[in-house]
Amino acid sequence: MPLKKQFSGELKPLSPYNxxxxxxxPAGWWWxxxxxEFEENTLWTVARFDDTALGxxxxxxxxxxxxxxxxxxxxxxxxxxxKKGQIINLLERSLLTKQDLSDFYSLAEDDQxxxxxxxxxxxxxxxxxxELFSALILAVTLQMSPMKRSNDMMNSIxxxxxxxxxxxxxxxxxxxxxxxxxxxxxxxxERKANLGYRAKFIKKIAQSLNDDFPTMNELYMMEPEEAxxxxxxxxxxxEYSAExxxxxxxxxxxxxxxxxxxxxxxxxxxxxxxxxxxxLKSAAQKRWGKWAGYAFVYVLNDLENISKRIxxxxxxx
DNA sequence: GCGTCCAGGTCTACC
DNA sequence: GGTAGACCTGGACGC
Numbered sequence: 001m002p003l004k005k006q007f008s009g010e011l012k013p014l015s016p017y018n019x020x021x022x023x024x025x026p027a028g029w030w031w032x033x034x035x036x037e038f039e040e041n042t043l044w045t046v047a048r049f050d051d052t053a054l055g056x057x058x059x060x061x062x063x064x065x066x067x068x069x070x071x072x073x074x075x076x077x078x079x080x081x082x083k084k085g086q087i088i089n090l091l092e093r094s095l096l097t098k099q100d101l102s103d104f105y106s107l108a109e110d111d112q113x114x115x116x117x118x119x120x121x122x123x124x125x126x127x128x129x130x131e132l133f134s135a136l137i138l139a140v141t142l143q144m145s146p147m148k149r150s151n152d153m154m155n156s157i158x159x160x161x162x163x164x165x166x167x168x169x170x171x172x173x174x175x176x177x178x179x180x181x182x183x184x185x186x187x188x189x190e191r192k193a194n195l196g197y198r199a200k201f202i203k204k205i206a207q208s209l210n211d212d213f214p215t216m217n218e219l220y221m222m223e224p225e226e227a228x229x230x231x232x233x234x235x236x237x238x239e240y241s242a243e244x245x246x247x248x249x250x251x252x253x254x255x256x257x258x259x260x261x262x263x264x265x266x267x268x269x270x271x272x273x274x275x276x277x278x279x280l281k282s283a284a285q286k287r288w289g290k291w292a293g294y295a296f297v298y299v300l301n302d303l304e305n306i307s308k309r310i311x312x313x314x315x316x317x
Numbered sequence: 318g319c320g321t322c323c324a325g326g327t328c329t330a331c332c
Numbered sequence: 333g334g335t336a337g338a339c340c341t342g343g344a345c346g347c
Contacts, residue, residue, distance in 0.1 A: 139326095140326090140327095142325050142326085143324095143325080143326045143327070144323090144324060144325085144326050144327085144339085144340085144341095145324060145325075145340090145341080146323090146324050146325085146341095146342080146343070147324090147325070148342090149324085149340095149341065149342070149343090150325075190340085194340085194341075195340075195341095196339075196340025196341055197327095197338090197339045197340050197341095198339095198340075199340090201328095235327090235328085236326090236327065236328085237327085238326060238327050238328085239326090239327095240325085240326060240327090241326075241327085244325095252325085253325095254324095254325040254326075255323095255324070255325060255326090256324085256325040257325065258325090274326085317325090
């Protein structure tokens with residue numbers, strides 16, 4: 001579907017802010033869709049606001065200490081002034097431009113695990129997914145599955161049920177809406193996207209969002225604990241998935257990351273990682289407090305360097 | 318080639 | 333409230 005330019009503007013994030021590290025993380029995670037494109041200092045992507053798909057061209061035109069982001073918004077129909085303001089809020093929330101990281105960097109200065117990593121990735125902000133449903137699909141497809149299959153499932157969902165949007169000379173594939181999946185038979189999700197038992201989860205989540213559930217923006221306005229509990233009322237969303245999806249990211253330990261944090265916090269990989277998750281989360285909370293989510297994202301995006309520093313390979317789990 | 322195990326969890330039934 | 337067992341699928345591994 002072709003999208004036309006509707007409006008442009010600029011954001012001035014709090015310093016330090018590294019646009020590239022924030023939207024295109026070293027570990028490979030995307031900002032909004034796995035098919036977005038990043039070149040030089042520019043991101044072409046798609047996000048959805050209400051029922052409107054938005055093509056987004058985001059350019060970093062500033063520096064780490066004087067950050068500035070130029071944005072161009074593309075859509076299939078005219079956008080009113082009120083909605084423009086809401087879209088700018090969506091960008092500020094998802095890019096975390098108003099988040100002051102000075103307390104995190106002060107904490108990291110005296111923390112042996114974070115010290116070098118925080119310096120190396122200075123200005124990287126954590127994850128705040130633009131759209132709730134796509135983040136929930138990611139969380140569900142990561143459950144009980146090797147990464148290859150998770151990626152295959154996500155790609156199939158986008159191929160079979162999503163849409164492609166054209167703007168600014170780019171063609172970007174994007175996630176289906178929850179309305180679309182709510183009206184798709186479970187059998188189609190199972191067969192076309194190879195989702196297995198997760199098909200029922202995704203269908204039920206889509207139905208819940210279709211009925212009455214807070215938007216990502218509304219979750220962002222809640223206290224983190226309230227947002228986490230609300231997410232866990234969705235069928236198929238447990239503690240891990242809720243913490244992966246919640247605005248600003250919780251501390252979503254799974255088998256893989258439990259092995260890594262087991263080594264970093266206790267000196268050795270846990271023998272039973274799944275059983276040790278509660279204890280590791282508690283240790284992380286005690287050590288990093290409200291910045292545990294940032295510690296999580298910084299560590300997992302710097303595994304190669306941390307491995308060299310501690311003399312243990314954290315990249316092979 | 319075949320059987321078993323297990324993976325970037327969650328739900329349900331049962332105690 | 334605590335906890336086995338089931339759940340799709342497919343790659344890795346042992347035999």
